[in-house]
Amino acid sequence: SAVISQKPSRDICQRGTSLTIQCQVDSQVTMMFWYRQQPGQSLTLIATANQGSEATYESGFVIDKFPISRPNLTFSTLTVSNMSPEDSSIYLCSVGLSSETQYFGPGTRLLVL
């Protein structure tokens, strides 16, 4: 199993600013992902965080808006840039230990005013 922590757990931000969310895993993992969950909605994959190379973004998400770092196998960050109220969501990181098991962090609840 894997224990995942995220910082911050929640934040309230002003539009136009940026927020960096951290994801820390208690063991080395190859696959790490970032998801967004808009209010009352399901989870949508933002990108796969690749260690040592650029993240792989899903359709509708771009690096300029959601830059991701993955400096090692236990840590990743997601930045939400130039925020607008539409970015208010829960952002979750997850790790895949196998093709059959994923563990999720507790999420970061973001409110943009």
Add this chain to the structure above:
Amino acid sequence: SQQGEEDPQALSIQEGENATMNCSYKTSINNLQWYRQNSGRGLVHLILIRSNEREKHSGRLRVTLDTSKKSSSLLITASRAADTASYFCATDYSNSGYALNFGKGTSLLVTP
């Protein structure tokens, strides 16, 4: 894109009753998983069923999979107030390794 569709979107039952949630998906899969989310927090993995399996049990949970109909169901027996949560099905994501494609979820309320 979202692949799974759950129904019902919301379900309200009393403790002791059974809760059944359904999920449909569009493309072929290797496996299908069910997750629980309490009050907008992190997701907890409940159970996984592989594409060559038809039924699986785990405690009070029973999952079925019908690949010909591209559908799955999650049954929670003898529900408890602590089962109140949102339940999501998820299928493996074709282009992203182990990433998951989530359905819209069912919000379950179990009243004492």
